[in-house]
Amino acid sequence: GEDVEQSLFLSVREGDSSVINCTYTDSSSTYLYWYKQEPGAGLQLLTYIFSNMDMKQDQRLTVLLNKKDKHLSLRIADTQTGDSAIYFCAAYSSASKIIFGSGTRLSIRP
Amino acid sequence: SAVISQKPSRDICQRGTSLTIQCQVDSQVTMMFWYRQQPGQSLTLIATANQGSEATYESGFVIDKFPISRPNLTFSTLTVSNMSPEDSSIYLCSSIPGTSPGSEQFFGPGTRLTVL
Numbered sequence: 001g002e003d004v005e006q007s008l009f010l011s012v013r014e015g016d017s018s019v020i021n022c023t024y025t026d027s028s029s030t031y032l033y034w035y036k037q038e039p040g041a042g043l044q045l046l047t048y049i050f051s052n053m054d055m056k057q058d059q060r061l062t063v064l065l066n067k068k069d070k071h072l073s074l075r076i077a078d079t080q081t082g083d084s085a086i087y088f089c090a091a092y093s094s095a096s097k098i099i100f101g102s103g104t105r106l107s108i109r110p
Numbered sequence: 111s112a113v114i115s116q117k118p119s120r121d122i123c124q125r126g127t128s129l130t131i132q133c134q135v136d137s138q139v140t141m142m143f144w145y146r147q148q149p150g151q152s153l154t155l156i157a158t159a160n161q162g163s164e165a166t167y168e169s170g171f172v173i174d175k176f177p178i179s180r181p182n183l184t185f186s187t188l189t190v191s192n193m194s195p196e197d198s199s200i201y202l203c204s205s206i207p208g209t210s211p212g213s214e215q216f217f218g219p220g221t222r223l224t225v226l
Contacts, residue, residue, distance in 0.1 A: 096141075
């Protein structure tokens with residue numbers, strides 16, 4: 001079945017760019033998602049990308065998709081303290097369900 | 111988009127009892143799912159709630175332990191049966207409102223369950 005993997009932690013300096021990486025195994029995944037979860041809060045859908053796209057930009061967020069390598073990344077420009085959260089990558093698999101990665105905890109250094 | 115509410119928001123239960131969690135969506139949706147998020151962990155899909163038929167369970171989850179109902183296109187319940195402390199988790203309902211599978215998926219606020 002589908003497997004989605006991410007690194008567990010990322011630490012960046014305030015004002016720098018953050019890049020969170022994700023890999024998935026199901027080459028037929030049609031949609032790929034990024035969710036944000038702040039402490040004690042629910043899941044917030046940040047953005048998603050169709051598999052026929054290479055890039056999607058939305059304000060400070062840029063999603064890059066390398067379908068050949070099954071690699072997805074989320075870039076947050078000008079990272080702020082409010083960006084501290086866990087970021088989950090997820091993929092819509094050919095089995096009609098969405099599988100989540102382990103989440104990357106982003107921490108911001110002053 | 112879809113707005114999803116869950117009841118209860120949290121509960122503390124005794125070992126051996128059962129709890130039913132309700133999920134209400136503000137519009138008709140094609141697909142509804144139940145996830146579990148254990149402390150400090152990612153989301154694990156429990157099952158897909160199918161309208162008018164039995165839910166489709168993921169490996170490691172069974173109907174006797176997690177019976178699910180979905181009587182219509184806006185409502186679903188998940189029961190956690192014969193609870194043990196290992197069932198302490200956040201349980202999340204989600205839906206895909208679009209008719210195109212894989213489009214935006216929205217989540218409810220979750221039900222935080224503690225089993226003593």
